[in-house]
Amino acid sequence: MKYLSKLQQVLETGNFAVTAEIGPPKHASAEGVRHHAHMMKDYVDATNITDCQTAIVRISSIATGVHVMDCGIEPIVQMTCRDRNRIAMQADMLGAYSLGMRNLLCLSGDHQKFGNHPTSKNVYDVDSMQLIYLVKRMRDEKKFFSGEEIKEHEPQFFIGAVANPFADPFEFRVDRLEKKVEAGAQFIQTQCIFDMERFERFMEMVRERGLHERTHILAGVTPLKSWRGAKYMQSNVSGMIVPEEIVQRLKSAEDPKKEGVDLCIEQINYIKDNIKGVHGVHVMAIAWEEIIPEIVQRCGLYPRPKFED
Amino acid sequence: MIVAQQKPLQEIADMVSDCKKVLLVGCAGCVTVCLSGGEKETEVMSSALRIKRRLEENPLTTVTFTATRQCDPEYIAEMDEMVKDVDAIISLACGVGVQYVAERYSDKWVVPALNTNFIGGSTVHGIWEEKCGLCGDCVLHKTGGICPIIRCSKSILNGPCGGSQYGKCEISKDTDCAWALIYERMKTLGKLNKLMEIQPPKDWSTSRDGGPRRATREDVIIG
Known part of the structure; x- marks a missing residue:
């Protein structure tokens, strides 16, 4: 079988995948990105490149992808619907594919109100659901979003999407995941899991509908550095649930950073060993990329599978 | 209906700072219902501008008129006589009304007194919400x-x-x-x-x- 990307190969050959996240900088040097990429390259199968996350201007995800690839990691290009209309999105997709990028993650994007340009205008010409469907149609039916034929060299992305089991209405979250799978999402990365009980309930519903057999679900985790960080997410980030015992555990820890890493490792091990239908883990070490090797190693997920090109 | 709100008085005053006589035109349509540009608001704004200018020792003369609808040329025509000797027209209508007035009196300085916000309705008295994206x-x-x-x-x-x-x-x-x-x-x-x-x-x-x-x-x- 020919795989669209290495990530797809890892997942479809039955491995428990590991993806991480690299956040591009708010300046024009990729030195930091390259440093992080070199450090984590043997420990992850692919890494997300965020697309101006929290609506803050940064090096674009595709340009950063070039640096990341150059360092030997397969990028997962994040594409939000916030900043580009369907013309610009497709232009960027053609460009990303021409540069060798093979994974595309389709998402709505944080509202611009949260970023450093709150007076800007958002686009949302298409939404994330439509984007998934349109990228699939580009690949499978060789059509631009308008329906016009792509005569040759259509981009063939391995298509990803996100799911947030912690947003509301809870019972509609699995419905919406099903819609994304119907639209063409081949892998799903979830929002950071802190409320394990709720995630388990979510996965139970996913399994009841057999969605775990139609898409690859990667559980999102985030190592916390301090109780303040946990508290901030608990009260200020819409769509996140951080149980109070996690805040307290970090607060009472002698070494909060070590405690945060330990907690993250416990979560990964728990998910890996106990929650059926999860095919990998997505580690979002926000502004803490250097911790990835330790986490992957201590979870027994190192070395990563290698394939012939 | 169209929901609009008044600009700060200072902003409106600045637009007509070089005028000696102005006509304030209200609208009996949507902006009356949302309490921003009806007959009453037009009279209040007219007084406020006059008082402000008097305090600044630069008196302003005002005349007022409220059109049945400013988005309809036939109702605007009723003020043809009134506009003749004014230096500017302040429209308290939505952006549509301002444009109709400006179009009819092409040699007059026409300025908006309101910001046109959205189309919607009120939820409770004094609060309006947007409902339609047009x-x-x-x-x-x-x-x-x-x-x-x-x-x-x-x-x-x-x-x-x-x-x-x-x-x-x-x-x-x-x-x-x-x-x-x-x-x-x-x-x-x-x-x-x-x-x-x-x-x-x-x-x-x-x-x-x-x-x-x-x-x-x-x-x-x-x-």
Whole structure:
């Protein structure tokens, strides 16, 4: 079988995948990105490149992808619907594919109100659901979003999407995941899991509908550095649930950073060993990329599978 | 209706700072209902401007008129005589009214006293909310009578996004998530299965993106 990307190969050959996240900088040097990429390259199968996350201007995800690839990691290009209309999105997709990028993650994007340009205008010409469907149609039916034929060299992305089991209405979250799978999402990365009980309930519903057999679900985790960080997410980030015992555990820890890493490792091990239908883990070490090797190693997920090109 | 709110008085005063006599024109349409540009507000603004200028020792003369509708040339024509000796016209209508006035009196300085906010209605006395995104291709039959185009901060057609929590939008705890409302309404109606249909990309050419729009009814055109 020919795989669209290495990530797809890892997942479809039955491995428990590991993806991480690299956040591009708010300046024009990729030195930091390259440093992080070199450090984590043997420990992850692919890494997300965020697309101006929290609506803050940064090096674009595709340009950063070039640096990341150059360092030997397969990028997962994040594409939000916030900043580009369907013309610009497709232009960027053609460009990303021409540069060798093979994974595309389709998402709505944080509202611009949260970023450093709150007076800007958002686009949302298409939404994330439509984007998934349109990228699939580009690949499978060789059509631009308008329906016009792509005569040759259509981009063939391995298509990803996100799911947030912690947003509301809870019972509609699995419905919406099903819609994304119907639209063409081949892998799903979830929002950071802190409320394990709720995630388990979510996965139970996913399994009841057999969605775990139609898409690859990667559980999102985030190592916390301090109780303040946990508290901030608990009260200020819409769509996140951080149980109070996690805040307290970090607060009472002698070494909060070590405690945060330990907690993250416990979560990964728990998910890996106990929650059926999860095919990998997505580690979002926000502004803490250097911790990835330790986490992957201590979870027994190192070395990563290698394939012939 | 169109909902508009008054600009700060200083901003309006600055627009006519070099004038000696101005005409303030109210509108008896939407802006009367939303208490920003009706006859009463026009009189109050007229007095406020006069007092301000008197205190600045630069007196201003004002005259007032309230049109039945400023978005209709025949009602504007009623003030043809009044505009003759004024240096400027301050319109307390929505942006449509201001433009009709400016078009009719092409040699007059016409300025807006209001900011035109949205089309919507009041929820309780004194509070108005936006309800329609004027997209030109209504989808309310698919969304339980709640407009996602304007009431969702991302205008998404396949919501709710991951930022919806406790029924609120990620942008503010004071903003209802339109898709949470849609979900609840469809649930009540027993039509949740309708939300499983993937809504295709919207044709925005019927919205503001196609240039100024025009509606035509051949059957009522005279002549």
